[in-house]
Amino acid sequence: xxxxxxxxxxxxxxxxxxxxxxxxxxxxxxxxxxxxxxxxxxxxxxxxxxxxxxxxxxxxxxxxxxxxxxxxxxxxxxxxxxxxxxxxxxxxxxxxxxxxxxxxxxxxxxxxxxxxxxxxxxxxxxxxxxxxxxxxxxxxxxxxxxxxxxxxxxxxxxxxxxxxxxxxxxxxxxxxxxxxxxxxxxxxxxxxxxxxxxxxxxxxxxxxxxxxxxxxxxxxxxxxxxxxxxxxxxxxxxxxxxxxxxxxxxxxxxxxxxxxxxxxxxxxxxxxxxxxxxxxxxxxxxxxxxxxxxxxxxxxxxxxxxxxxxxxxxxxxxxxxxxxxxxxxxxxxxx
Amino acid sequence: xxxxxxxxxxxxxxxxxxxxxxxxxxxxxxxxxxxxxxxxxxxxxxxxxxxxxxxxxxxxxxxxxxxxxxxxxxxxxxxxxxxxxxxxxxxxxxxxxxxxxxxxxxxxxxxxxxxxxxxxxxxxxxxxxxxxxxxxxxxxxxxxxxxxxxxxxxxxxxxxxxxxxxxxxxxxxxxxxxxxxxxxxxxxxxxxxxxxxxxxxxxxxxxxxxxxxxxxxxxxxxxxxxxxxxxxxxxxxxxxxxxxxxxxxxxxxxxxxxxxxxxxxxxxxxxxxxxxxxxxxxxxxxxxxxxxxxxxxxxxxxxxxxxxxxxxxxxxxxxxxxxxxxxxxxxxxxxxxxxxxxxxxxxxxxxxxxxxxxxxxxxxxxxxxxxxxxxxxxxxxxxxxxxxxxxxxxxxxxxxxxxxxxxxxxxxxxxxxxxxxxxxxxxxxxxxxxxxxxxxxxxxxxxxxxxxxxxxxxxxxxxxxxxxxxxxxxxxxxxxxxxxxxxxxxxxxxxxxxxxxxxxxxxxxxxxxxxxxxxxxxx
Numbered sequence: 001x002x003x004x005x006x007x008x009x010x011x012x013x014x015x016x017x018x019x020x021x022x023x024x025x026x027x028x029x030x031x032x033x034x035x036x037x038x039x040x041x042x043x044x045x046x047x048x049x050x051x052x053x054x055x056x057x058x059x060x061x062x063x064x065x066x067x068x069x070x071x072x073x074x075x076x077x078x079x080x081x082x083x084x085x086x087x088x089x090x091x092x093x094x095x096x097x098x099x100x101x102x103x104x105x106x107x108x109x110x111x112x113x114x115x116x117x118x119x120x121x122x123x124x125x126x127x128x129x130x131x132x133x134x135x136x137x138x139x140x141x142x143x144x145x146x147x148x149x150x151x152x153x154x155x156x157x158x159x160x161x162x163x164x165x166x167x168x169x170x171x172x173x174x175x176x177x178x179x180x181x182x183x184x185x186x187x188x189x190x191x192x193x194x195x196x197x198x199x200x201x202x203x204x205x206x207x208x209x210x211x212x213x214x215x216x217x218x219x220x221x222x223x224x225x226x227x228x229x230x231x232x233x234x235x236x237x238x239x240x241x242x243x244x245x246x247x248x249x250x251x252x253x254x255x256x257x258x259x260x261x262x263x264x265x266x267x268x269x270x271x272x273x274x275x276x277x278x279x280x281x282x283x284x285x286x287x288x289x290x291x292x293x294x295x296x297x298x299x300x301x302x303x304x305x306x307x308x309x310x311x312x313x314x315x316x317x318x319x320x321x322x323x324x325x326x327x328x329x330x331x332x333x334x335x
Numbered sequence: 336x337x338x339x340x341x342x343x344x345x346x347x348x349x350x351x352x353x354x355x356x357x358x359x360x361x362x363x364x365x366x367x368x369x370x371x372x373x374x375x376x377x378x379x380x381x382x383x384x385x386x387x388x389x390x391x392x393x394x395x396x397x398x399x400x401x402x403x404x405x406x407x408x409x410x411x412x413x414x415x416x417x418x419x420x421x422x423x424x425x426x427x428x429x430x431x432x433x434x435x436x437x438x439x440x441x442x443x444x445x446x447x448x449x450x451x452x453x454x455x456x457x458x459x460x461x462x463x464x465x466x467x468x469x470x471x472x473x474x475x476x477x478x479x480x481x482x483x484x485x486x487x488x489x490x491x492x493x494x495x496x497x498x499x500x501x502x503x504x505x506x507x508x509x510x511x512x513x514x515x516x517x518x519x520x521x522x523x524x525x526x527x528x529x530x531x532x533x534x535x536x537x538x539x540x541x542x543x544x545x546x547x548x549x550x551x552x553x554x555x556x557x558x559x560x561x562x563x564x565x566x567x568x569x570x571x572x573x574x575x576x577x578x579x580x581x582x583x584x585x586x587x588x589x590x591x592x593x594x595x596x597x598x599x600x601x602x603x604x605x606x607x608x609x610x611x612x613x614x615x616x617x618x619x620x621x622x623x624x625x626x627x628x629x630x631x632x633x634x635x636x637x638x639x640x641x642x643x644x645x646x647x648x649x650x651x652x653x654x655x656x657x658x659x660x661x662x663x664x665x666x667x668x669x670x671x672x673x674x675x676x677x678x679x680x681x682x683x684x685x686x687x688x689x690x691x692x693x694x695x696x697x698x699x700x701x702x703x704x705x706x707x708x709x710x711x712x713x714x715x716x717x718x719x720x721x722x723x724x725x726x727x728x729x730x731x732x733x734x735x736x737x738x739x740x741x742x743x744x745x746x747x748x749x750x751x752x753x754x755x756x757x758x759x760x761x762x763x764x765x766x767x768x769x770x771x772x773x774x775x776x777x778x779x780x781x782x783x784x785x786x787x788x789x790x791x792x793x794x795x796x797x798x799x800x801x802x803x804x805x806x807x808x809x810x811x812x813x814x815x816x817x818x819x820x821x822x823x824x825x826x827x828x829x830x831x832x833x834x835x836x837x838x839x840x841x842x843x844x845x846x847x848x849x850x851x852x853x854x855x856x857x858x
Contacts, residue, residue, distance in 0.1 A: 032740075032743070032744040032747045032748065035400060037747040037750055039403055040480070040746065040750060048483050051475055051482075052478075052480065055476070082399065083400045085531070085535060091551075094551065153586050154586060157586045157587075157589075158590050161591065166386075166553075166583060167554055168553055169550070169553070171554040172382070172556075172574070174548065280579065283576065283577055283580070285552040297392070298743050
């Protein structure tokens, strides 16, 4: 049954993306401010403005522009960026890996911190120290990612300057890599010095994204662990003499994981959204940073490409979460 | 996402202030521990790192959005040569062109190309490159936003290193444009060989630095061009780190990650310049703050316009909001511009403002009402400044409602003559010519003009084609005087650019606001 649900959602992907495309396309052209008005130089006449508008195809009716753009997208051509003057698709291919690697690293960090906090909290259940863990998790959750970014920037960039606070790599180093997945490629090729250099730059933005997410994982997992620990099977195991840590790890944890993945997995979309500001603060060269420039410059083709990319990632993420939950939960697998 | 930018701006300034206050003296630790010393040693080793405030979207300096973005020109002028160079005081000097001028009846232009200049690939810069660059810029289908200037000359002929062209329509500022936006010479043969896409991937110019590595939205690394015709740059390597968030730029210079930064909040500038290992300098630049007045009700009333002018204490705004970093002005010509006239004064006189309003039947109890539009966070303290002005106006009998908009909306409204009666803006004029300040800002047919009245169309119109330069400048001074007497715009102040750098560097600041690495050297 669950598989059927996944297939149904897959079928809904194209109309969903079409809807997103329509909304972003129309909104961009209805909201005041277009790239030509940003480009008009002193002395330009009405004819000069009209010439520029025609050059970028913005003189056509919205419907005409939309159909032309949709036709291009259908064959994998997202158009040409007005500000960067390159293929939007190429730009996305160049920058998306940086964001994906950042999100991946942030997720790993969040899982480790959140998992440890949840397990520590549950082990300390009923004691005063549990409050300290819960309080710490509350602090992580209360501060948004972009504020964490500023705090980390000042803390580890200025006060105790241990880590670089801008960019993805050291400008003085030539990486000599073939793909834009710098971190993954370096790992695969065993270039651990490059891995270390990349992590050196990525750790602060990844941590800023990870901390609020870690708090969400900690809360969800701890609540699930507590609920599972109170179930009969855990109590029976305890009565049979198994130690509590062993029960928690081997019996309770796998069951508590399902609701955590189901609810927490979806929260990764927040992490993706957070990259926009965090990448900007750390001058990280991902699509989040590029999105802000695109908006400032009213770069319609680039904004459209970016929004569609974010939409695809959000949909894909939700599908992956559903898929993983289905794999983890035999009740869903067997209907 | 636009909302996010606003949030970022707001949170950056708020958290920056509060967090740094909390940090207090601890912030001096890395500086005292010699961290910045490493940076200076880093600089002495031949690399200069600049924390730059905007990203570089495109390498072609003659086409598209980035071609008309003044902030990017520092990078372009590091890699490409403009036709004519500009000195730090806005005056013009030989660049790739060693001589330029009109014939007597202004029907021809003459350009003389420097001998011995080379492109970054070692090939010579030729007169054909100059002609091709000018023709490409003038092509209506080429996408050059200043095409209307370049198209006024054509039919070029080459004789040795001298190029002549026919004036198709007289443009008095033609040679001034050759020092600024889109006024760059590009390599004909190379460009035709690699195409526009190839040029974006591997650009070459004839400037003091050549492109070595580029990571979009992250950094640009340049290496000194060994065949450069001008003085050898002091630094072999220059890195522009694109750090668009001002908070991050401040942190970057404090952490020692960069040697120089600029366009930071004035409060931060005052704090940083007194830190061990850092030095600060300021320079008034060719960028002014102003309020456009649109000729719609109630601004059709001269008394209201003049009262709005006389009620503003510009010095107080500069002193209190901008920490003294600004130069109050009375016309759209700032000190250093060709038509600057210090004798034109619009004084702060709230009593005069009250009496003017009273003549039109307005008092503080029965004020005249209109809307003033402003950006928030686009320029330092823009919104706060307008709040202060609205407070000053209220005291004399003007009740202004503040409307916040994004800069892109401002451009569109202005082009459509749909701005509110008053609208804040900052106007750059890197070539310092009155046509590119008063001319375009106040001449009705210009899409940049908010005051469409015939009075100024009649006064400015004849100056566009004026061939006598002294007469042209005098004409603009007279127009500026008339505008001040009629209150048809509200000039506020000239911006001052704050630059923070490591001690041990000598930085030559430019009046046009450019930060040129070729003008930076170890002290």
